[in-house]
Amino acid sequence: MAPTSPPTILKGLGVSEGIGTGHFAIFSRSVQKVPTPSGAPSEQSEILRYRQARDEAEKRLSRAAAQLTRELGPQQGGILGAHALMLKDALFNQEIELLIQKGKTAEAAVEMVSQKLADRLSAGPNSYLNERSSDFQNIADEIIQELSGVSPLSLLSELGEIILGAREIGPADIVELPSNVKGLVLETGSATTHATILARSLRIPMVVGVGELLKSAKEGENVVLDGGSGQVILAAGMELIETHRKHLAQSSSGPAPDSIMQGDPVLTRDGRRVKILANVTLMRELENLDDCHPEGIGLFRTEFLFLHQTSMPSEEEQFERIRRVVEALSPRRVVFRTVDFGADKPAPPHLTGASNQASHDLRGIRWCLEHLDFFRAHLRTILRASRFGSVAIMFPMVPGLEIFRKAKAVLQETIASLPLDERPRENSVPLGVMIEVPSAALMASGLAREADFFSIGTNDLLQYTVGLDRQDPTMIMLNTFLPPSLLRLIHFVVEEAHKKGKPTTICGELAHVPIVIPVLVGLGIDALSMETSWIPRARSIIQSVSFEECSLLAKQALEIETLAEMKNLLEKASPY
Ligand code: PEP
Numbered sequence: 001m002a003p004t005s006p007p008t009i010l011k012g013l014g015v016s017e018g019i020g021t022g023h024f025a026i027f028s029r030s031v032q033k034v035p036t037p038s039g040a041p042s043e044q045s046e047i048l049r050y051r052q053a054r055d056e057a058e059k060r061l062s063r064a065a066a067q068l069t070r071e072l073g074p075q076q077g078g079i080l081g082a083h084a085l086m087l088k089d090a091l092f093n094q095e096i097e098l099l100i101q102k103g104k105t106a107e108a109a110v111e112m113v114s115q116k117l118a119d120r121l122s123a124g125p126n127s128y129l130n131e132r133s134s135d136f137q138n139i140a141d142e143i144i145q146e147l148s149g150v151s152p153l154s155l156l157s158e159l160g161e162i163i164l165g166a167r168e169i170g171p172a173d174i175v176e177l178p179s180n181v182k183g184l185v186l187e188t189g190s191a192t193t194h195a196t197i198l199a200r201s202l203r204i205p206m207v208v209g210v211g212e213l214l215k216s217a218k219e220g221e222n223v224v225l226d227g228g229s230g231q232v233i234l235a236a237g238m239e240l241i242e243t244h245r246k247h248l249a250q251s252s253s254g255p256a257p258d259s260i261m262q263g264d265p266v267l268t269r270d271g272r273r274v275k276i277l278a279n280v281t282l283m284r285e286l287e288n289l290d291d292c293h294p295e296g297i298g299l300f301r302t303e304f305l306f307l308h309q310t311s312m313p314s315e316e317e318q319f320e321r322i323r324r325v326v327e328a329l330s331p332r333r334v335v336f337r338t339v340d341f342g343a344d345k346p347a348p349p350h351l352t353g354a355s356n357q358a359s360h361d362l363r364g365i366r367w368c369l370e371h372l373d374f375f376r377a378h379l380r381t382i383l384r385a386s387r388f389g390s391v392a393i394m395f396p397m398v399p400g401l402e403i404f405r406k407a408k409a410v411l412q413e414t415i416a417s418l419p420l421d422e423r424p425r426e427n428s429v430p431l432g433v434m435i436e437v438p439s440a441a442l443m444a445s446g447l448a449r450e451a452d453f454f455s456i457g458t459n460d461l462l463q464y465t466v467g468l469d470r471q472d473p474t475m476i477m478l479n480t481f482l483p484p485s486l487l488r489l490i491h492f493v494v495e496e497a498h499k500k501g502k503p504t505t506i507c508g509e510l511a512h513v514p515i516v517i518p519v520l521v522g523l524g525i526d527a528l529s530m531e532t533s534w535i536p537r538a539r540s541i542i543q544s545v546s547f548e549e550c551s552l553l554a555k556q557a558l559e560i561e562t563l564a565e566m567k568n569l570l571e572k573a574s575p576y
């Protein structure tokens with residue numbers, strides 16, 4: 001037997017637990033060439049087909065440009081923005097439509113014109129323009145992808161079970177992944193990007209930050225990926241694959257039976273109640289709720305109702321989806337976070353018009369206040385659905401009182417504008433503020449006076465407090481060991497809220513970290529909201545501690561001034 005070379009092991013950060021096995025495939029936005037459609041379409045219908053595909057390609061490029069600008073800066077985003085503009089170029093369009101009028105298919109015309117322009121640029125004396133010649137190939141690929149209706153993601157579904165590798169991947173791509181993707185491995189990334197949060201929500205094992213993966217891995221080779229330890233084994237032998245499959249079968253045979261029944265309160269040993277709630281990002285996660293018995297949904301990320309849609313859902317469609325969530329949870333409460341577009345979740349162009357660049361820089365509630373018609377309709381859908389169960393609303397990225405008051409006034413006007421039989425019972429719903437930026441934390445006293453509850457979004461609060469992007473791979477250290485600055489902010493917020501009798505939840509990723517949970521309990525937090533897969537473990541941690549011990553631990557932690565000391569304290573105090 002020929003000797004086999006040993007597998008290569010890459011080490012990254014395990015950000016979504018679970019083991020995946022499959023053939024390695026690379027996720028890339030470029031498409032393979034597709035055959036031109038058969039039959040003889042009329043020239044006019046072919047021109048229309050071309051224009052539609054071009055417009056869709058333009059929308060997609062503008063959306064991707066805004067996302068890249070956010071993630072990597074204006075230089076990188078500008079490249080795609082320029083591609084979007086090139087699609088509108090009059091000469092480019094005229095030449096393509098002329099060829100279609102002469103009987104060419106739209107695909108062939110796009111291919112021929114872009115090739116001609118690319119050749120012209122690469123033949124000239126200007127080296128900058130020579131380099132730009134590939135841009136025409138890229139935009140031709142975009143239009144042809146639209147014409148064929150084939151996306152790089154749908155091509156993946158034909159490859160059998162795969163582990164997908166990429167330099168980076170956006171949240172919208174994760175949503176569209178076919179079910180044969182058994183694991184994700186990225187060269188970049190961190191534990192708190194929205195792509196990672198989604199992978200966890202969808203229970204896709206994921207490892208990020210493996211460095212130059214795409215150089216070391218070959219498409220088609222066997223890969224084992226462990227989203228817990230962060231190991232990725234390339235060119236794994238069949239024996240190894242089988243061992244991992246067995247392990248996978250055993251661990252997926254279900255968690256140990258949970259003695260908690262739906263509705264039972266979760267208590268510490270000495271009787272302190274801490275609610276355990278679910279974070280829900282996608283409608284399909286509702287199916288996971290039965291297994292883990294959350295006391296409600298503490299964070300429903302409504303922007304995902306819009307993000308992966310190709311057109312704007314009507315108000316009735318939005319309402320129906322929200323109502324389904326409310327009815328599924330009733331009588332338990334659902335907290336709907338109003339849309340948080342911006343950063344790595346730019347608003348789709350069909351909501352804003354592709355040219356509305358200014359709004360791409362706004363996030364959360366500020367974006368909504370710039371798009372009042374959309375915001376009012378969005379609020380109406382949630383308010384109307386409140387009659388079907390128990391609903392609360394919270395606003396994301398609130399910086400302080402002025403903006404909160406403005407948004408609250410829009411909510412109150414919207415309630416008043418509804419017919420009596422569609423208004424929420426008692427004419428109001430509980431209204432919360434997400435504490436995600438230091439200014440909101442520092443102004444907690446006034447906000448607590450005017451809001452009904454707080455929910456601390458530690459993913460954003462951490463990045464804005466320590467000045468490190470949440471996509472940064474080193475964030476994992478901070479998110480695991482609770483930087484003293486973040487702890488002090490949380491403490492301050494909880495105290496201010498409690499002085500006004502207002503409950504506070506933590507809904508960022510910190511809420512499920514086993515060694516941090518006792519400290520959060522000790523601070524007096526009222527609820528922890530997390531992705532469903534973490535709930536059983538968080539519940540048993542709370543049941544195993546006493547509030548008295550936790551308060552003591554929190555007191556000690558509040559004295560600490562460095563991350564290293566905090567790590568020491570938490571590791572010593574925790575059996576996990
Ligand atoms: C947060 O910032 O902690 C949060 C829960 O919101 P998101 O992760 O959606 O930004």
Ligand code: MG
Pocket residue numbers: 396436457459460
């Ligand atoms: Mg946030």
